[in-house]
Every structure is written in structure tokens, then in C-alpha cells.
Amino acid sequence: MKKINQTEILKETIVLMKMKQADELVQLKDQYHYTVESLKPLNLIKNAFGIIATSxxxxxxxxxxxxxxxxxxxxxxxxxxxxxxxxxxxxxxxxxxxxxxxxxxxxxxxxxxxxxxx
Missing domain, CATH: 1.10.287 (Helix Hairpins)
Incomplete structure (x- = not known):
């Protein structure tokens, strides 16, 4: 039976955390671009008329x-x-x-x- 090495566990945890951080950075960038796009005046007006048209x-x-x-x-x-x-x-x-x-x-x-x- 192989003995669990704490250093290896720590390295695996670090790799997993870096992958999670990279994924969250991509999500954050996507959300930023979505927010910037939705706050443009033309899009605000389109959304307002869309709400009016569906009510x-x-x-x-x-x-x-x-x-x-x-x-x-x-x-x-x-x-x-x-x-x-x-x-x-x-x-x-x-x-x-x-x-x-x-x-x-x-x-x-x-x-x-x-x-x-x-």
C-alpha cells in the first residue's frame, strides 16, 4: 500500500485551485463584457421597449x-x-x-x- 504523501496532495490541490481560478476569471470576463454591452444606451432603450411591448x-x-x-x-x-x-x-x-x-x-x-x- 502506497503511503499518502502530503506534498503530492498539496500540489494536486494547488493545480485544482489554479484551474478553478482560471475558470472563474473567464466567467468574470464574460460577465464584464455582458454588463458593458447591456449598459449601452441603445441596448437600454431596446430593453425598455421590449418590456413595454410584452406587458x-x-x-x-x-x-x-x-x-x-x-x-x-x-x-x-x-x-x-x-x-x-x-x-x-x-x-x-x-x-x-x-x-x-x-x-x-x-x-x-x-x-x-x-x-x-x-
Whole structure:
């Protein structure tokens, strides 16, 4: 039976620790490059839009607002056309704002009812 030599055990341990250290250095470098890449402004913006695009709540709110704004704009154009009278233009903008708010709130109520019913 071979006698266990403490020096050999120590050498093997050192080799294993050096291998572990080299592996951890590679992982650290990879993480550094990943972090630098993810903190670039363009990537931050892409990630933010990605989150917005996948969130059903935000998509619903955007859709409600777009529908409301479109309805308000179309109502203003249908009722007033393109007038040069400043009073009519101000009243048209107020009307557009009111219609936009009403349609947006109604579409939010419809969404809430859909969620509750089903």
C-alpha cells in the first residue's frame, strides 16, 4: 500500500485551485463584457421597449390612448374641418380633448368589464 504523501496532495490541490481560478476569471470576463454591452444606451432603450411591448397592461393603455386620440382628432376634423378662425380652432381643440378623454375612459371600463367577466 502506497503511503499518502502530503506534498503530492498539496500540489494536486494547488493545480485544482489554479484551474478553478482560471475558470472563474473567464466567467468574470464574460460577465464584464455582458454588463458593458447591456449598459449601452441603445441596448437600454431596446430593453425598455421590449418590456413595454410584452406587458399586456401597458399595451392596453397605449391602445386605449391611441383610439381615444384618433377619435378626438377625427371628430374635430369632421365637425370643424380646417378653419382659420382662432375661436373655432380653440373650441375644436377643447372638443378633441374632451372626446379623447371620454373614449379613453370608456375603453378602460370595457377592458375592466372584460377582465371581470372572463
Amino acid at each position: 399586456p397592461e401597458i399595451k392596453g393603455n397605449i391602445l386605449s390612448n391611441v383610439v381615444g386620440m384618433t377619435t378626438g382628432y377625427i371628430t374635430k376634423k369632421v365637425l370643424l374641418g380646417s378653419t382659420h378662425n382662432p375661436i373655432k380652432r380653440i373650441l375644436g381643440t377643447v372638443l378633441q380633448f374632451v372626446i379623447t378623454n371620454i373614449v379613453t375612459k370608456q375603453s378602460e371600463k370595457v377592458k375592466e368589464n372584460d377582465l371581470q367577466n372572463g
